[in-house]
Amino acid sequence: xxxxxxxxxxxxxxxxxxxxxxxxxxxxxxxxxxxxxxxxxxxxxxxxxxxxxxxxxxxxxxxxxxxxxxxxxxxxxxxxxxxxxxxxxxxxxxxxxxxxxxxxxxxxxxxxxxxxxxxxxxxxxxxxxxxxxxxxxxxxxxxxxxxxxxxxxxxxxxxxxxxxxxxxxxxxxxxxxxxxxxxxxxxxxxxxxxxxxxxxxxxxxxxxxxxxxxxxxxxxxxxxxxxxxxxxxxxxxxxxxxxxxxxxxxxxxxxxxxxxxxxxxxxxxxxxxxxxxxxxxxxxxxxxxxxxxxxxxxxxxxxxxxxxxxxxxxxxxxxxxxxxxxxxxxxxxxxxxxxxxxxxxxxxxxxxxxxxxxxxxxxxxxxxxxxxxxxxxxxxxxxxxxxxxxxxxxxxxxxxxxxxxxxxxxxxxxxxxxxxxxxxxxxxxxxxxxxxxxxxxxxxxxxxxxxxxxxxxxxxxxxxxxxxxxxxxxxxxxxxxxxxxxxxxxxxxxxxxxxxxxxxxxxxxxxxxxxxxxxxxxxxxxxxxxxxxxxxxxxxxxxxxxxxxxxxx
Numbered sequence: 215x216x217x218x219x220x221x222x223x224x225x226x227x228x229x230x231x232x233x234x235x236x237x238x239x240x241x242x243x244x245x246x247x248x249x250x251x252x253x254x255x256x257x258x259x260x261x262x263x264x265x266x267x268x269x270x271x272x273x274x275x276x277x278x279x280x281x282x283x284x285x286x287x288x289x290x291x292x293x294x295x296x297x298x299x300x301x302x303x304x305x306x307x308x309x310x311x312x313x314x315x316x317x318x319x320x321x322x323x324x325x326x327x328x329x330x331x332x333x334x335x336x337x338x339x340x341x342x343x344x345x346x347x348x349x350x351x352x353x354x355x356x357x358x359x360x361x362x363x364x365x366x367x368x369x370x371x372x373x374x375x376x377x378x379x380x381x382x383x384x385x386x387x388x389x390x391x392x393x394x395x396x397x398x399x400x401x402x403x404x405x406x407x408x409x410x411x412x413x414x415x416x417x418x419x420x421x422x423x424x425x426x427x428x429x430x431x432x433x434x435x436x437x438x439x440x441x442x443x444x445x446x447x448x449x450x451x452x453x454x455x456x457x458x459x460x461x462x463x464x465x466x467x468x469x470x471x472x473x474x475x476x477x478x479x480x481x482x483x484x485x486x487x488x489x490x491x492x493x494x495x496x497x498x499x500x501x502x503x504x505x506x507x508x509x510x511x512x513x514x515x516x517x518x519x520x521x522x523x524x525x526x527x528x529x530x531x532x533x534x535x536x537x538x539x540x541x542x543x544x545x546x547x548x549x550x551x552x553x554x555x556x557x558x559x560x561x562x563x564x565x566x567x568x569x570x571x572x573x574x575x576x577x578x579x580x581x582x583x584x585x586x587x588x589x590x591x592x593x594x595x596x597x598x599x600x601x602x603x604x605x606x607x608x609x610x611x612x613x614x615x616x617x618x619x620x621x622x623x624x625x626x627x628x629x630x631x632x633x634x635x636x637x638x639x640x641x642x643x644x645x646x647x648x649x650x651x652x653x654x655x656x657x658x659x660x661x662x663x664x665x666x667x668x669x670x671x672x673x674x675x676x677x678x679x680x681x682x683x684x685x686x687x688x689x690x691x692x693x694x695x696x697x698x699x700x701x702x703x704x705x706x707x708x709x710x711x712x713x714x715x716x717x718x719x720x721x722x723x724x725x726x727x728x729x730x731x732x733x734x735x736x737x738x739x740x741x742x743x744x745x746x747x748x749x750x751x752x753x754x755x756x757x758x759x760x761x762x763x764x765x766x767x
Contacts, residue, residue: 266364274367276383280319286304297332299327305317317330351367451531461481603633623664627669633670637750657740682737
C-alpha cells in the first residue's frame with residue numbers, strides 16, 4: 215500500500231500580498247496614514263511660528279502700555295536706579311499682573327532702572343537696545359540674562375516726545391513651548407481619530423471589493439479575463455451579455471455573425487441595435503421560456519436566457535438554420551415516401567392492367583394505355599416549363615405536382631402565369647414557393663375537389679406570387695399571428711419544431727423589400743400573396759441586338 219506523499223513547507227515569506235482585498239486595503243491604509251501625517255505636520259509647522267508671533271506681540275503690547283504711563287517716565291528722570299525705587303515697584307506690579315518673565319526699564323545709556331533680579335538694577339542691559347533707543351519698536355526671539363524669551367522693545371518718551379529710555383518686556387520661551395507641546399496631544403488625538411475612521415472605511419470598502427472579486431488575486435483576474443475572451447470568441451455559440459437597463463454589454467464573434475451586428479453594437483440598447491421583433495423580445499426577456507425559436511434575417515436561432523445577479527442577463531444563441539432545413543426536407547421525404555407507397559399500389563394496378571391487355575392480345579389497347587399514362591406526366595411537366603422559365607422553380611413545381619397528385623390534390627399553375635429566367639435570388643424564391651405550397655397541400659388535402667393553384671406574374675422587375683388552396687382558410691383574427699415563429703396548426707414532427715415556414719417567408723420577403731399577406735378567396739380557402747420588388751435582373755440586351763441586326767440585313 216503506497217503512502218501519500220506530502221510536500222514540506224518552508225518558512226513563510228512575508229511580502230506584497232496577492233489578493234485584491236489585501237492589496238487594496240494595504241494601499242488605502244498607507245495613503246490614509248501618509249495623508250494624516252502630512253496634514254498633522256503641515257498644521258504643526260505654522261502653529262509653532264504662530265505661537266512665537268503671539269508671544270512677541272503680547273510682549274510688545276505690554277511694553278507699549280508700560281511706556282504710555284507718565285509716572286514711569288517721571289520716575290526714570292527724577293530718581294536713581296534702586297531696588298526700592300518707584301520705577302522698580304511699578305515694573306514689578308506690571309510684571310506680576312501680566313505674567314511676563316521680566317519688565318526692564320532703562321535710560322538712554324541702557325542702564326536698568328528695573329529688573330526681575332534686583333541685583334542687576336543699575337547695570338547695563340545684556341542685549342543691544344540701540345533700535346529701541348533710536349525710536350523704533352521691535353519684536354524678537356532672543357537670549358539674555360534670564361535665558362531665551364519672546365521680547366518686545368519700545369522707546370520711552372517724555373512729554374515733549376524725546377526718547378529718554380526704553381522698555382523691554384520678555385515672555386519666557388518655555389511657556390510658548392509648553393503651549394505648543396500642550397496642543398500636540400489633542401492634535402494627535404484628532405489625527406488618530408481621523409486615521410481610525412479612514413482605516414475602518416478602507417476596511418469596509420475592501421471587504422465589499424473582496425466579495426465582488428471573490429477574493430481573487432490580480433493575476434487570477436487577469437488570467438480569467440484572458441481565458442474568458444479566448445473562450446467567448448472560440449465557441450460556436452453566440453453569447454450576448456446585457457446589463458440591467460437592457461444595453462448590450464458584450465457579444466462574441468458568433469453572436470455578431472448570427473445577429474448581423476458589428477462590434478460597435480456594444481453599449482447600445484437592445485431595441486436600438488436589433489429593432490423591433492421577436493428576436494428583441496426573446497433576448498430582452500419579454501418572451502420567456504427555454505429553447506425559444508426566433509428568426510433573424512434568413513437564420514433560425516435557438517435562444518436561452520439566464521439572468522445574472524446584477525440584474526442583467528446572458529443569452530446564448532445557436533444556429534438551427536441547417537437543422538430546420540433538414541427537418542423540412544425530412545417532412546418532404548416522409549410525404550414523398552407516403553406518396554410513393556400510394557403510387558406503388560397504383561403502379562401495380564397499372565401493370566396488372568397492362569399485363570391483362572397483353573395476355574388478351576389486345577396490343578393496340580395496351581399501347582394506348584401506356585401512351586395515356588406517360589402523356590399525363592409529360593403534359594404536367596410541359597405545362598409548368600412553358601410558364602416558369604427558371605429551372606429550379608420549374609423543377610420544384612413539377613415535383614410538388616407529383617406529390618400533390620398522390621395526395622389527391624390537384625396542383626396547377628394559374629392561367630396567365632409567366633416567369634422569365636432572370637431571377638436575382640432563385641433559391642430565395644424556391645424557399646418561399648416551397649413553404650407556401652407545402653402549407654397549401656396540407657390545408658387542401660382531404661377537402662372536396664382538393665386543389666392548389668400557383669400564380670406567378672411580373673410587373674417590371676417585381677415578381678408577384680399568389681398561392682390559393684381549397685382548404686378551410688385562415689380566420690381574419692389570425693392574419694398577423696400566423697407569420698410569427700411557433701404558430702402552427704399541425705402535429706409536431708419528428709424533429710420537434712413547427713411554425714417557422716411562414717415566418718421565414720415573411721423574413722425573406724421583407725429582406726428584399728417586399729411583403730406577404732393572407733386573405734380569403736371568394737371560392738373559399740386561403741390566398742397568400744407575396745410581392746418581391748427588384749426580384750428580376752435587367753433583361754439581357756444581346757438577344758434584342760441580335761434580332762435588330764437580323765432585321766437590318
